[in-house]
Amino acid sequence: MSETYPSAERVYRELRRRIMTWQLPPGTALREVQIAADFGVSRTPVSQAIQRLRADGLIEPRGRRGVEVRRWSQRDLEDTYRMRANLEAWAARLAAERSDEVDLARLRTLADEMSELARVQPLDHERIAELNIEFHELVRSAAGSHRLVEALTTVVHIPLLHRVFTAFTPRQVIATCQEHHTIIDALQAGDADWAESITRAHILAALNALKGPRGLFAEVERAG
Amino acid sequence: MSETYPSAERVYRELRRRIMTWQLPPGTALREVQIAADFGVSRTPVSQAIQRLRADGLIEPRGRRGVEVRRWSQRDLEDTYRMRANLEAWAARLAAERSDEVDLARLRTLADEMSELARVQPLDHERIAELNIEFHELVRSAAGSHRLVEALTTVVHIPLLHRVFTAFTPRQVIATCQEHHTIIDALQAGDADWAESITRAHILAALNALKGPRGLFAEVERAG
DNA sequence: GGGCGGCATATTGCATGCAATAGCGGGTAC
DNA sequence: GTACCCGCTATTGCATGCAATATGCCGCCC
Structure with a gap:
């Protein structure tokens, strides 16, 4: 984690992190000279980082x-x-067919920690989001593709x-954690159909929460 | 098409085109100075283009x-x-629910031209591939997402x-064209289930051809 | 003769300078 | 008072130069 990267890589990662965590909210202008000054580098690596962020679709011409x-639309x-539900359900199917005990143990650790945090009020949305991201990334990598x-x-x-859980009721956060445990059960059982369907349902539930009364769409629409 | 782009954009598009068409086959080394000389620009825009190609996953560190x-593996x-089958089937579903007569007419034109080329021996793989790509891009954009x-x-x-059809028998090329017409029928009927399933089958058929005795995997493996 | 070390070179990463341009603000004319 | 025009500045695109570094070759030593 404390590894040292070339300047362009470092700038790219940090800018991406700030965008993902909304430290740089949608609509924020990015100016090369200012960023270069912030990072103590010249404009060249900053320009390259911005090119990559553009290719990622994280920033757009102003x-x-x-x-x-x-600025993300509700439709986006x-x-x-929905795409994520498709792809990640497939990932779970693959993972069910090949995940080993090491993967499962790590997944259990993450799910357990998340379950504990879900019972603590007020909810630590930031940490919960990190664990959630890590859980899903681990399932994907367990798929072996x-x-x-x-x-x-x-x-x-x-x-x-990184903000999805602010749209969740505490009840929904707990349900999310239980779904994670269910996904682990499905993987451990090696039941591809089960793993696929529970994962799809899990992600569509998150979408539903995002569309609900506490959802982020209003906030996103405001920002957009 | 003859629009003038900034240097970095022009270099990016042209390099990508050459990679996609195998004018630059897998494993080819890209050197900034040489490319810069080829395009008559300095190394800066070339470097930016290479950054973007890296983000696209089209090139990798040497x-x-x-x-x-x-170098693509058979697994890749x-x-x-398989991912394409999922996503493009969903695109067809959306398109079935909203495509208009303009889209359908254009799709018919493409499918008809492709059908005619499929009857001409020897097969013009290059042109057929272009029409095929255009057809699928049009379905995607008709999905409206x-x-x-x-x-x-x-x-x-x-x-x-761009090479998929070299793996096809003439018979398979004709079948592909017929499937395109069937996809159009499904879209015109507004039948989302039909459109989704025929599209999925269509793409999995292509995958099967790629894995067959005339398939590209051997060639790719040789290149990789 | 083979292996190792050092140098020459090819190549990239980054900084800086220059030119082009878009947007803005002020000043002037009507 | 308003509208238009001109120039200034902020900002980016690109070129070039410099430094770092891997790589390959050649000679030397064992």
Whole structure:
């Protein structure tokens, strides 16, 4: 984690992190000179990082000059979750057919920690989101398909994931944790159908929460 | 088409095109100075283009220095086609619910032209591939989901698509064209289930051909 | 003759400078 | 008072130069 990266890589990762966590909310303008000054580098690596963020779809042109953090529409979010439900359900199917005890043990650790946090009020949304992301990334990697991991990274790396739990009631957070345990059960049973369907349901439930009365769409629409 | 782009954009598009069409086959080393000389620009826009290609997953680090065109494994290709089958089937479902007569007319034109070419020996694989790509892109855009188009572009932009028909028997090429017409029928009927299932079958058939005796895997393996 | 070390070179990462341009603000004319 | 025009500045695109570093070759030593 404390590894040292080339400047361009470091700038890219940090900017992406800030966008994903909404430290840089949608619509924020990114100016090369200012970012370069912030990171203590020249404009060259910053420019390269911005190119990559553009390729990722995380930032978009701002009028005729400069770029800004992408503003997501409700439709973008809904479509993203539906694609994610498809791909991640498939990942769970593959994982059910090949995950080993090491994967399962790690998944259990994550799910247990998340379950404990779900019982603590007020909810630590940030930490819960991190554990949730880590859980799903682990399922994907347990599927053993490099391409699938790549595709899901691209499809999913939408800032929303880091905020999804603010849209959840405490009850829904607990339900989410239980679903994680169910996914683990399905993987352990090696039941591909079960793993696929519970995972799809799990992600569509998150989508439903996002569309609900506490949902993020209003906030996103406001920002957009 | 003859629009003038900034240097970095132009270099990116042209390099990507060459990679997709195998003018730059897997394993080819890309050196900034040489590319810069070819395009008559400096190394800066070339470097940015290479960053984007890396983000796309089209090129990968070459040992400790430089980059090369990505070598695809058989597993990469199979997984790509399975993800594509999922996402593109969903696109067809959406398209069935909303495509209009303009879309359908354009799809018919493409499918008709492709059918005619399928009867001409020897097969013009290059042109057939272009029409096929255009057909599927049009279905995706008819789905009306910007996110879906983005995701499929990323998932699908694997060089193989431009070569898939060399793995097909003339008989299979004709079958492909008939499937395109069937997809159009399903869209016109507004039958989402039909559109989804015929599209999934269509893409899995292509995968099967790729895995067959005339398949590309051997060639890819040789290149990789 | 083979292996190892060092140098020359190829190649990239980054900084900086220059040119182009879009947007803005002020000043002036009507 | 308003509208238009001109120039200024902020900002980006691109070129070039410099430094770091891997790589391969050649000679030397064992």
